[in-house]
Amino acid sequence: MNHDPFSWGRPSDETYGTYNNTIASASPFPKMNTQQPIITGTSVISMKYNNGVIIAADNLGAYGSLLRFNDVERLIPVGKRTIVGVSGDVSDMQHIEQILSDLEIENNYDNSYADDEETLKPSYIFEYLSTLMYQRRSKMNPLWNAIIVAGVEDDKPFLKYVNLLGVTYSSPTLATGFGAHLAIPLLRRVIDREEDIESTNLELAEKTILESMKVLYYRDAHSSRKFSLAIIDKEQGLVFKKGLQVENMSWKFAKDIKGYGTQKV
Amino acid sequence: MTSIGTGYDLSNSVFSPDGRNFQVEYAVKAVENGATSVGIRCQDGVVFGVEKLITSPLLVPGKNRKIQTIDSHIGCVYSGLIPDGRHLVNRGRDEAASFKKIYHRPIPVDALADRLGQYVQAHTLYNSVRPFGITAIFGGVDDVKGPQLYMLEPNGSYWGYSGAATGKGRQSARAELEKLIAKHTKNIDINEDDTDNKTIQLKVRDAVKEIARIIYLAHEDNKEKEFEIEISWCSNEETQGKHKLVPKELLEEAVSFAKETLSHLEDSDDSDSDDDNNEGSATQDNEGDIVLE
Numbered sequence: 248m249n250h251d252p253f254s255w256g257r258p259s260d261e262t263y264g265t266y267n268n269t270i271a272s273a274s275p276f277p278k279m280n281t282q283q284p285i286i287t288g289t290s291v292i293s294m295k296y297n298n299g300v301i302i303a304a305d306n307l308g309a310y311g312s313l314l315r316f317n318d319v320e321r322l323i324p325v326g327k328r329t330i331v332g333v334s335g336d337v338s339d340m341q342h343i344e345q346i347l348s349d350l351e352i353e354n355n356y357d358n359s360y361a362d363d364e365e366t367l368k369p370s371y372i373f374e375y376l377s378t379l380m381y382q383r384r385s386k387m388n389p390l391w392n393a394i395i396v397a398g399v400e401d402d403k404p405f406l407k408y409v410n411l412l413g414v415t416y417s418s419p420t421l422a423t424g425f426g427a428h429l430a431i432p433l434l435r436r437v438i439d440r441e442e443d444i445e446s447t448n449l450e451l452a453e454k455t456i457l458e459s460m461k462v463l464y465y466r467d468a469h470s471s472r473k474f475s476l477a478i479i480d481k482e483q484g485l486v487f488k489k490g491l492q493v494e495n496m497s498w499k500f501a502k503d504i505k506g507y508g509t510q511k512v
Numbered sequence: 513m514t515s516i517g518t519g520y521d522l523s524n525s526v527f528s529p530d531g532r533n534f535q536v537e538y539a540v541k542a543v544e545n546g547a548t549s550v551g552i553r554c555q556d557g558v559v560f561g562v563e564k565l566i567t568s569p570l571l572v573p574g575k576n577r578k579i580q581t582i583d584s585h586i587g588c589v590y591s592g593l594i595p596d597g598r599h600l601v602n603r604g605r606d607e608a609a610s611f612k613k614i615y616h617r618p619i620p621v622d623a624l625a626d627r628l629g630q631y632v633q634a635h636t637l638y639n640s641v642r643p644f645g646i647t648a649i650f651g652g653v654d655d656v657k658g659p660q661l662y663m664l665e666p667n668g669s670y671w672g673y674s675g676a677a678t679g680k681g682r683q684s685a686r687a688e689l690e691k692l693i694a695k696h697t698k699n700i701d702i703n704e705d706d707t708d709n710k711t712i713q714l715k716v717r718d719a720v721k722e723i724a725r726i727i728y729l730a731h732e733d734n735k736e737k738e739f740e741i742e743i744s745w746c747s748n749e750e751t752q753g754k755h756k757l758v759p760k761e762l763l764e765e766a767v768s769f770a771k772e773t774l775s776h777l778e779d780s781d782d783s784d785s786d787d788d789n790n791e792g793s794a795t796q797d798n799e800g801d802i803v804l805e
Contacts, residue, residue, distance in 0.1 A: 345616075349609065352584050356605065357577070 280388040284336035286310055288321045289469050290426030291332035291395050292459050294434050295404040295419045295444045296452035299480040300397040302330050303456050305464070306490075307471035308337045314471065320489070322475050325351055327485050328398050329369040330477045331376070334423040335392035335411065343376070343390065350375065369398030369405040373415075381413030393423035402481045404444070419444050422459075425467045430459040449480065457494075464493045525639045535643055536636050539592075539666035542645035546591030547578075547739075548681035548730045550723050551649040552689065553661040553674045557716045557747025558651040560589045561723035563681070563731055566738040579744045579757070583608035585618055586652035587744050587755035591679030592666075593645035600648055603631055621652050621660040625670050633668025643667070647678040652746045653753050659746075674712060681730025688726045716747040720758055724766035728774050741767060 249259065258266070286308045293302035308316035321340065323331040325347050333340040351367060358365035373396040383389050393410040407417040419441060420434035437455045438447055456476065464470050472493045478486040520526060521534030528534060548563045562578045579589045580597075582604035590597035607627045611619035628648070635641045643666045651661035663676040675689030696714040714722075720743055727741055743763055746755040758766070 345613075349612075352609075355584060356581050 281336075281339075281391055284339070284391040286315060286337040287469070288319060288334045288337055288340065289467055290422055290424040290430065290463055291321065291334045291393070292422040292426045292430045292434065292456060292463070293332060293395050293397050293406055293420070294438055294447075294452055294456065295406055296438075296447045296449055297445050298404075298449060298482065299399050299478060300330075300404045300406050301449070301452050301456050301476070301478045302332050302395060302397040303460055303474055303476040304332050304334065305460070305471045305474040307469065307473075309469045312469065314469070317471055317473065320475060322477050322487070323347060324477070324485060324487065325372050326366045328366065328400070328479060329372050330397045330479060330485070330487075331372065332395040332397065332423075333392050334394075336390070339390040339392050343379075343392065343394070346379070347372070368400045369396055370400055372396055372398075373405075373407045373409070377407075377409040377413065377415045380409050380411065384411060384413045395421050395423060397477070397479060399479045399481045404479075404481075425470075426459070426463055429463055429466060433459045433462060449478065453478070461493045461496060465496070465498075523639050524636055524641065524643065533636060533667075536667045539643040539645045540647075543592040543647045543666065543678060544680065544682075546593075546646070546679045548677065548679035548685055548727060549589045549591045549647075549649050550677045550685050550689070550726055550730075551589065551651060551661050551663070551673070551675070552692075552714070552719045552723060553651065553659050553712065554714045554716045554719045554747070555659075555712050556749045557653050557659050557745060557751070558587070558661050559716050559719040559723055559743065559745045560587050560649065560651075561720075561727050561741065561743045562589045562591075563679070563727050564740040564742055565734075566740060573740065577742065577757075579742050581755050582624065582650060583612075583619060583652070584754050585654060585746060586621060586624060586650060587746055588648055588650035589744075590646040590648040591682075592647060596644045597646045597648060600628065600632070600644060600646065604628055604650070618654060620654045620656050621650075621662065622657065622672075625650070625660075625662040625664065625672075628664055629668050629670040631668075632664060632666065636667055649673075649676045649678060652755055653748055677726070677730070680734060681727070681732075684732070685726050685730040688722075688729060692722055692726075716745045716750055717762075720745060720762055721766045721769045724763075724770035725773050728767075728770040729777075732774075741770075 288308060289305060291302065291304040293300060302322060304321040306317060306319050307314055308319040319337055321333050323333065323344050325331055331347065333343060354367050376394055376396065380390060389411040391411050393408070396407050398405045406419070406421055407415060408421050408423070409415045419438045420431060422430045434455060437451060438444055460474055464472055474491050476488045476491055480486065518528065520528035521538070524533065524535045547565055550561045552559045560579050564578055579587060580601045582588050582601055586608065588601050588604065604624060607624060608619045611623065632644050635643050645666065647666065648664045649661065650664070653659050661673050661676060662670050663673055663678065664670040675693050677685035677689060693712065696712055698711045698713060723743055724741055731739055743758045743766060744756060745751060745758055746753070
């Protein structure tokens, strides 16, 4: 008898020959969920200001380091007072987009004034998304995204973050992905603490965001020049600017960068 | 009704010898005594209106909505047994959601009409169910065929209309709709392609007033009963293709317009009296809906 526990309960090779794994086209794993994102969107950056919030994301869908799609809209409006900015896997983003649209339609069924007092508030949408993200990570099948929900609720700016691990947090300035390293320090130059929100107007906030988008385009290889920007202002409501471009760039610094490609250092 | 008592009216799924399905006909009776509902297909969208009889002074004015939304671009109103309508709308929502899940676009109005028609028709086939006691008017705007309006009857048949009315005041309402639509229709060859719905010159904003007028007029025979009016619309120009209640100010404007034209009519003593004042045989509850015996 073969005393190797690995062979217990199996047809013996001497009698039946070696088992052919391809018969059942069996995977070496019992089941496998998403291990990595495929088409990805890079950073989303956002900040509060005295009258609302501002959020921006570029329009690129990258396939690895290939700049594959250049017209991906990653800012999703939900109602008139919320924007959901999504980075990470684009197909998962599209799934979230669909869920949010269903959610909105269902909310509007029996709400006669769904434009104003009965509309979904940013906090409701965030609560829904954070629950969804945590539930999916607990099933070991995460939606591979980092999400920022931006909006105005009860005349106060709302800004919160949730990612594929179900981790949530809030801050007057928020960014996902590469932006969390590159843009946050720039945004914090303007708003470092809660108190700074009051002294920041829309003009300054927009300028800061545009400047950060420029820096991200300079330094993030998986970013595009074209981007979208949304402002949710407590007076003007939602202002959605699409097809913007990073302007006034200077690439002079590029010639001094050494240490890649075929150059002789 | 000579056939009552012959036994052929006890079940769906059984024809009478002269080829009628009595249960379905009784369902139509339930509709004929329901509150009046009206819909108009306009150049830029559709408008719905309904009469809401006030069954108790304790009901909160302006709440208790009757017009419902099936999908964000499709509205629905019905006369007859209200809970039957609620159920039909729920079914419509499921159909719209399933269409969107499969095809990633909003359900076209004609596709929804077909699905709801089949569902209602199925309720005339089985012994274990009764037919829907409602006639539903629904419609909206889609990007394939523009504004569309359908009326769905208890037997499951549905037709596209440029103006539809059902319920107690339907006859006077339909007469008014015919006049209104004739007045606003460009005189063109009937075979000419009208996919853009250009022949109807009426805009939803004006139709809102007309609907209020028509409902007030249709209510004339039922004068002793207090009522409220509810109007919704769905238009590319006014609501970005979404189905919504009309704003408060517009509703008030429409109601005062309706009251004014009606008082003019009474002054000239020229009111239309060509509508039905029969159907008094069935017992009604205080909502004007028929009570099934």
